[in-house]
Every structure is written in structure tokens, then in C-alpha cells.
Amino acid sequence: MGLALLMALFVAPEDADQGVSQRIFYIHVPIALTAYYCFGLGAWKALRLLWRGEERYDLESYVAIHQGTIFGALTLITGSIWAKASWGVWWTWDSNQLVLFLTLFLFYCAYFMLRFSLPEGPRRARSSAVYALFGVALIPVSFLAIRLAEDFIHPTTFTREGPQMTGTMFATFCVAWAAVTLLAYVLYRVELAGKRADRDLRELRELLS
Amino acid sequence: MSQGQYVAAAYGVVFVVVLVYVAIIAAKLVRLEREAAELVELARRRAGGNAS
Amino acid sequence: MTYLSDVAALTRKDLRVELRARDTLPAMLLFVLSTLVVFHFALPEGTGESAAYGLLWVAIVFTALLGLARAWVPEHEHGVLDSLVLAPCDRSAIWLGKTLATLVFLLAAQAVALPAFVLFFAPLDATALAGVLLADLGICAVGSLVAALAAAGRARELLLPLLFLPLAIPLVVGGVGAAISPDGGRYLLLLALYDAIFAVLSWASFEYVVTES
Numbered sequence: 001m002g003l004a005l006l007m008a009l010f011v012a013p014e015d016a017d018q019g020v021s022q023r024i025f026y027i028h029v030p031i032a033l034t035a036y037y038c039f040g041l042g043a044w045k046a047l048r049l050l051w052r053g054e055e056r057y058d059l060e061s062y063v064a065i066h067q068g069t070i071f072g073a074l075t076l077i078t079g080s081i082w083a084k085a086s087w088g089v090w091w092t093w094d095s096n097q098l099v100l101f102l103t104l105f106l107f108y109c110a111y112f113m114l115r116f117s118l119p120e121g122p123r124r125a126r127s128s129a130v131y132a133l134f135g136v137a138l139i140p141v142s143f144l145a146i147r148l149a150e151d152f153i154h155p156t157t158f159t160r161e162g163p164q165m166t167g168t169m170f171a172t173f174c175v176a177w178a179a180v181t182l183l184a185y186v187l188y189r190v191e192l193a194g195k196r197a198d199r200d201l202r203e204l205r206e207l208l209s
Numbered sequence: 210m211s212q213g214q215y216v217a218a219a220y221g222v223v224f225v226v227v228l229v230y231v232a233i234i235a236a237k238l239v240r241l242e243r244e245a246a247e248l249v250e251l252a253r254r255r256a257g258g259n260a261s
Numbered sequence: 262m263t264y265l266s267d268v269a270a271l272t273r274k275d276l277r278v279e280l281r282a283r284d285t286l287p288a289m290l291l292f293v294l295s296t297l298v299v300f301h302f303a304l305p306e307g308t309g310e311s312a313a314y315g316l317l318w319v320a321i322v323f324t325a326l327l328g329l330a331r332a333w334v335p336e337h338e339h340g341v342l343d344s345l346v347l348a349p350c351d352r353s354a355i356w357l358g359k360t361l362a363t364l365v366f367l368l369a370a371q372a373v374a375l376p377a378f379v380l381f382f383a384p385l386d387a388t389a390l391a392g393v394l395l396a397d398l399g400i401c402a403v404g405s406l407v408a409a410l411a412a413a414g415r416a417r418e419l420l421l422p423l424l425f426l427p428l429a430i431p432l433v434v435g436g437v438g439a440a441i442s443p444d445g446g447r448y449l450l451l452l453a454l455y456d457a458i459f460a461v462l463s464w465a466s467f468e469y470v471v472t473e474s
Contacts, residue, residue, distance in 0.1 A: 027219060070226070081218055081222070117414035123472075130410065134428065141451075141454065144451055145435065201241060201248065
């Protein structure tokens, strides 16, 4: 975990010589990608739960989505800072990615509301799983919708000129990406282990008393 | 603020959030440890009670 | 064939309950009309028609929410849902029946609201109407499932809008786009795509939401 943090923080920004604000890219994009596949993983586990009916998938799905939401929030924050640095405003509806993440963030916050308002049990597991599946269906659909919405909200389409990535920049990006993925994976394992231990201990306590 | 400060802010935010997250997990872990110790104590006492 | 007749029976049941109790529909009608009147005062002079179309969609979504919040209440009050789940019919038929019943309510509310909108604010063309219809399908399909999810929890009136609104964002985009964009066909396509994806998803997953163990 320490290694992953070190890599994300110190290896990643080692070059990127043109335009300092470009450096946010190395943390923003990997985090966004990680959030996506956390959501994807959560939905996949949810599907397995519905398919196989094994209870352990419930915790796995929940933890993955929890992770995804944290990374989603980080994407929003770093994206907002990036927008401020390069366009001078804290929020811009021009950036599809940010708007999409806002939608997803709201959606997954609702997921937690749902989860916490249901009594524990197989029914809660399945309800959350169904809602998690809706989430992954929502991602491409809202992406499309936001793309389309652009041209009536802003008739002049905003084109962000993406400078071609050079070799070292691409390498840095890959390292950063790997580091963030690793970080997410380690956090996922740790939280999952904690949640499982918590559940086991509760069961043990009931057995003993 | 200069561009560099924004970059620092972005990385700093990520760092702080991850730190807080790890701290929360650590706190949970401590709680779990305490509970486990309690249960071990309970189990031991029960085992002792049965033996005597 | 039995599947369809099950669905028809369930829809008829909901409509008959509503006809007898008159709980939901009058409330939806009144709500959507009052919302339109409030919008008249909320829109400053000379805001133009585009803003009015946006507000129409706010009104539609919230009216639908009002109806959806009531959707599973009769079942819950009388414990009908458990017996329905045990009944020898496919569970997704329950979802489809509820979706159709909600759709009927929503269409009835819009039968009043849309002429009122045209009268008060701005004209609607065929593309906009098609957008409304397609979005209604999506709203009811997703909404009746999400309402069933929310109905199981505490504070279900609070939960439903939270669960539903993020899912409704693409619908609003599609609906508003169909109304104001010169190239409305693309938005209709988006709405149709949304309907197809989420209808299949809701249809397939409803069973897991209502079964107990």
C-alpha cells in the first residue's frame, strides 16, 4: 500500500514539462478510470449474487461500489481543480466527464441511502444488487445523453484540444494508472477483509453469548 | 493562485482523502481487534468454566 | 398467452382500485396544473420558450414521482404483495401490470397538462409529443421497479426521489432535446434506447426485488 502511494505521488509527476496544470491529468484520469471499474466490478459481483445466490457477493459488491464512490468523489474534486486551473472556473458543464461523474455520484449516493434504509438480509442484498446493475446501465446511457445535451445547452461545441501524448508522458500516465489501480485494489481487499472480520466476529459473539 | 498551486492542491486533496480513508479503516481495525480480544476472553473463561 | 392475461388482470386490478379510491389521479392532475401556474410566476418576463420546455419536463418528472410514490401503497397497506408473489404467475407480470397502470395514470395527467402547457406557454410539435410518450414509457418502467425497491425500506417517500432522479436524467435530456432541438430524431433514438435497456433490465430483475428469502 505504501509502495502504491509512493508511486502515485512521486513517480507519476516526474516529467510533464509543458503546462504545469497538465499534471493533474496524471491523477485525475487514472482515478476516473478506477472509479469506472470499481462500479463495473460492483455490478459484476451484483450479477453473480443474483445469478448464484451466494451471500459473499453482497459484501464484495458493496465494497466495490463504496470504493467507486470514493474515487468518483475524488474525480469530481480533482476535475474541478483542473477546470479552475486551466479554464478559470470551478465548475463547467462543458466537460462531459465531470457531468457524468456528478450523475453517477448522485446515483451511487442513492445506492447507499437504499442500502441503509433496508433491514439486513437476503432481500437487501438483492435489492442493492439490482440497483447496482441499473448503475452500469446508466453509465453509457447518460454518457450518450450528456453528449447529446451539449448541443442544446451550448450550441458551440467545446473542443478540448488534446495535445498528443509523447512517449514519456504516456509512460507516466501508465505508471500512474497502474499505481491508482493497485491502490484501489489494495484498499478493496483491506476493506473487504475488515467487513468480513466484522461479520464473523458478530456471529461469534452471538454464538458465545 | 498559480498553476503549480492548483496541481499541488489536486494531489494534496487525493492524498488527504486516501489518508482519511486509511485512518478510518485503521480505526475500524482497532475496534475489531478489541472485540476479538473480548471474545477470546469470553471463550477462555467459558472453556475454563467447563473444565473445572 | 396466460402471461398477457395475467398482466391485463393485474393492470385492471390497479385501475379499478384507483377508480374506487380516487387517491392518485386527482392529486397528480392538481399537482401538475399547480406546478404550471407556479412556473408562470417563476419564469421572469421574456425568458423565452426554451425555458418553458425545460420546466414542462420538471413538471412531468415530479408528477410521475407523485404517482409512483403511491404505486405500491395499496399493496403494502393490505399485504397484497406477498400473496401476489406467491400466486402462480410470473413475477415480472406484476411489474408489467404496475408499469401499465402507472402509464395510464401518467398519460391521463398529461392529457390535461399538455393542452394546458400549450395554452399557457408554448406550442408542442409532433417530435416533442413523441418524446413525451417515449419518456413516459421509460419513467413508468424504471419508476415502478424503483418504487418497489423504495417501498421495502424505511422512509420510502424520501427514498424514491433520491433513487429515481439520477436515473431520470437521460430521460429529461431526451425529452427536452426532442422539444427544442431542430434535429429531434436523435433524441427520440436516445429515449427509445433508454426504454429498451431499462425495460429489459427491470423486467428481468423485478423478481429479485419482491421475493422474500
